[in-house]
Amino acid sequence: MTIMEDTGVHILGSELPAMFDGMKLAAVAAVLYIIVRCLNLKSSTARPEVIYQDTPLSRYLFKSCPTMTREYIPPLLWGKSGHLQTALYGKMGRINTPTPHGVRMFLPMQDGATATFDLFEPLGDHSTGDDVTMVICPGIGNHSEKNYIRTFVDYSQRQGYRCAVLNHLGALPNMELTSPRMFTYGCTWEFGAMVGYIKRAFPHTMLVVVGFSLGGNIVCKFLGENRFNQDRVLCCVSVCQGYSALRAQETFLQWDQCRRLYNFVLADNMKKLILLHRGTLLGMTSSNIGHADLNRLYAATSLTQIDDNVMRKFHGYGSLREYYEKESCVHYIHKVSVPLLLVNSSDDPLVHQSLLAIPRTLAEKMPNVMFVLTQHGGHMGFFEGAVLFPQPLTWMDKVIVEYTDAICHWEKRQPVNQKSTNQDLDSSRQSTGMKLSG
Numbered sequence: 001m002t003i004m005e006d007t008g009v010h011i012l013g014s015e016l017p018a019m020f021d022g023m024k025l026a027a028v029a030a031v032l033y034i035i036v037r038c039l040n041l042k043s044s045t046a047r048p049e050v051i052y053q054d055t056p057l058s059r060y061l062f063k064s065c066p067t068m069t070r071e072y073i074p075p076l077l078w079g080k081s082g083h084l085q086t087a088l089y090g091k092m093g094r095i096n097t098p099t100p101h102g103v104r105m106f107l108p109m110q111d112g113a114t115a116t117f118d119l120f121e122p123l124g125d126h127s128t129g130d131d132v133t134m135v136i137c138p139g140i141g142n143h144s145e146k147n148y149i150r151t152f153v154d155y156s157q158r159q160g161y162r163c164a165v166l167n168h169l170g171a172l173p174n175m176e177l178t179s180p181r182m183f184t185y186g187c188t189w190e191f192g193a194m195v196g197y198i199k200r201a202f203p204h205t206m207l208v209v210v211g212f213s214l215g216g217n218i219v220c221k222f223l224g225e226n227r228f229n230q231d232r233v234l235c236c237v238s239v240c241q242g243y244s245a246l247r248a249q250e251t252f253l254q255w256d257q258c259r260r261l262y263n264f265v266l267a268d269n270m271k272k273l274i275l276l277h278r279g280t281l282l283g284m285t286s287s288n289i290g291h292a293d294l295n296r297l298y299a300a301t302s303l304t305q306i307d308d309n310v311m312r313k314f315h316g317y318g319s320l321r322e323y324y325e326k327e328s329c330v331h332y333i334h335k336v337s338v339p340l341l342l343v344n345s346s347d348d349p350l351v352h353q354s355l356l357a358i359p360r361t362l363a364e365k366m367p368n369v370m371f372v373l374t375q376h377g378g379h380m381g382f383f384e385g386a387v388l389f390p391q392p393l394t395w396m397d398k399v400i401v402e403y404t405d406a407i408c409h410w411e412k413r414q415p416v417n418q419k420s421t422n423q424d425l426d427s428s429r430q431s432t433g434m435k436l437s438g
Contacts, residue, residue: 040080040081040082040347040376043080043375043376045071045072045073045074045375045376046071046072046375047069047070047071047072048068048069048072048372048373048374048375049372049374049375050062050068050069050370050371050372050373051359051360051363051364051370051371051373052363052369052370052371053363053364053366053367055367057339057367057368057410058367058370060406060410061370061403061406061407061410064402064405064406064409064410065399065402065403065406066402067395067398067399067402068372068402068403072374072375072376072377072382072384072395073384074376074377074383074384074385075383075384075385075386075387075388075389075390076386076387076388077388078388079376079383079384079385079390080347080376081347081378082257082345082347082348082349082376082377082378082379082381083257083258083349083378084378085345085347085376085377085378085379085381085383086262086348086349086350086378086379086380086381088381088383088390089148089378089379089380089381089383092147093146093147093148093150093151094147094148094150094151094392094394095389095390095391095392096392097147097150097151097392098150098151098154098392099150099154100120100150100153100154100157100163101120102118102119102120102121102144102153102163102165103118103119104116104117104118104119105117105118105119105194105197107190107193107194107197109179109189109190109193111179111181112178112179112286113169113177113178113179113181113189113190114175114177114178114179115166115167115169115189115190115193115194116167116172116175117144117164117165117166117167117190117194117197118144118164118165118167119162119163119164120153120157120162120163120164120165121157121162122157122160122161122162123157123158123160124157124158124159124160125160126159126160126161126408127159127160127405127408127409128408128409128412130206130408130412131162131202131204131205131206132160132162132205132206132207132208132234132404132408133161133162133163133164133198133202133205133206133207133208134156134161134162134163134164134207134208134209134210134404135164135166135191135194135195135198135207135208135209135210135219136149136152136153136163136164136165136166136210136211136212136215137166137191137210137211137212137215137216137218137219138165138166138167138168138212138213138215139212139213139214139215139240139380140168140213140214140266140270141168141171141183141269141270141273142168142171142212142215143165143166143167143168143171143172144165144166144167145172148212148380149165149212151392151393151394152397152400153165155393155397155401156401159401159405161208161401161404162202164194164198166190166191166194166215168182168183168190169181169182169183170182170183170274170276170277171183171273173276176277176280177277177280177281178280179280179284179286180280180281180282180283180284180286180287180288180289180314181314181315182273182274182277182281182311182314184311184312184314184315184323184327185214185245185307185311185323185324185328186217186218186221186245186326186327186328186329187218187314187315187327188218188221188222188225191218191219191222192222192229195207195209195222195229199231199232205232206232206233206234206408206411207232207233207234208233208234208235208236208237208404208407208408209222209223209233209235209236209237210236210237210238210239210400211236211237211238211239211241212239212380213239213240213241213379213380214241215241216238216239216240216241216329216342217238217241217242217243217245217327217328217329218329219236219238220236220241220329220332220333220336220340221327221328221329221332221333223236223332223335223336223338224329224331224332224333224334224335224336225332225335227335230336230337230338233338234338234339234404234407234408234411235338235339235340235341235403235404236336236338236340236341237340237341237343237400237403237404238340238342238343239343239344239380239396239400240343240344240345240348240350240351240379240380241329241342241344241351242350242351242352242355243328243329243330243333243355243358243359244324244328244330244355244358245323245324245327245328246321246324246328247352247354247355248351248355249303249304249307249324251352251354251355252302252303252304252350253302253304254352256352257349258349259349259350259352260302262349262350263302263303264301264302266303267300267301267303267305267306270303270306271297271298271300271306274294274297274306275294275297278294281294282294288313288314288316289310289313289314293309293310293313294310296309297309297310304320307320307323307324308320311323330358333358333362334362334366336368337368338368339368339370340366340368340369340370341370341372341400342359342362342363342369342370342371342372343372343373343374343396343399344356344359344371344372344373344374345373345374345375345376345377345378345379345381345382346373346374346375346376347375347376347377347378348377348378348379349378349379350379351379356373359371360373372399374395377395377396380396381394382394382395382396383395
């Protein structure tokens with residue numbers, strides 16, 4: 001009996017190391033599986049999907065913009081994860097960011113607000129020999145000092161572009177508000193004031209309009225609001241916008257792709273920005289914001305709550321739905337007749353797939369619109385690199401400049417009488433434009 005018991009203990013003891021080895025292998029396999037799934041390593045790289053109509057201009061753009069049509073290859077280890085692309089952009093903006101030197105301009109607004117923008121002169125001649133100015137609208141709560149803006153401005157300057165970058169009202173940490181109003185999702189007043197100044201100060205310059213994320217909504221709305229806003233505009237580029245605030249906020253309350261978590265983080269950042277200016281927002285007699293509104297702001301956990309309690313009241317909207325409807329470019333973008341490039345990423349965790357039906361439909365119906373959809377890139381990431389470390393310049397930076405260069409050369413090749421004819425056709429299209437569903 002004793003011999004049998006000793007033998008049993010001996011057998012069990014010999015099996016324990018093998019059992020632990022199996023558990024270790026299972027744990028390693030589980031970790032590797034999670035890493036592969038989270039980093040989306042099994043996803044293959046691909047060329048961007050480009051939706052457009054077959055026109056002489058689109059054929060010319062395909063020949064002149066190789067970056068837009070060739071395979072986009074993100075960093076191997078993490079670049080296929082839209083979450084990591086978005087997080088790296090949100091935390092760092094860009095890698096090895098340059099510091100362009102510009103001049104800050106101040107523009108008094110009719111309601112007492114003070115709009116500001118930074119002006120950067122070109123660092124060389126443009127390839128066409130012409131004077132071209134990029135008028136740039138950053139993302140939510142952003143300004144010219146953000147790393148991704150600095151990287152893009154430096155690159156554009158070196159390609160011969162003058163750059164004017166709007167600082168969203170209330171976004172600069174060292175700039176006090178002079179009226180009880182901040183930037184909103186679709187208010188175009190400050191951007192319009194900057195564009196007007198550029199047109200007056202540089203009467204011979206042509207404009208390239210660029211908008212990032214929320215800025216994409218603002219620039220498309222600005223161009224579509226009034227036909228005269230498109231005068232002297234060569235083209236417009238919008239990157240990673242959501243097109244319809246009403247539909248976007250509905251999806252922002254969902255947990256799919258951690259969208260609700262992103263909503264909470266963005267709301268917290270927005271809350272801090274508003275509270276930074278609470279003295280001005282409360283202290284002026286013309287303010288629509290009261291103590292009760294700011295008290296509700298402290299408890300807000302979503303952008304919807306902030307928009308309802310504070311943001312819509314800057315312009316006196318009676319309801320949240322009215323605010324979203326009136327401030328979304330989806331109701332104006334079909335009136336934009338200049339060449340329009342819309343760029344989005346399929347793995348953008350902030351922009352739901354259903355919203356991409358808007359630019360897709362637009363590109364299918366309007367000959368001046370080109371919609372580029374990448375498989376990877378996240379929200380405003382679009383990093384490129386071999387394995388781990390991304391390059392300072394992103395795919396997005398290259399595509400924007402490449403596209404605008406091509407448009408500038410295309411415009412220079414057109415005879416004067418053809419340009420006049422195109423302007424007449426644009427005016428006609430304005431009056432018969434289609435309607436997109438918001």
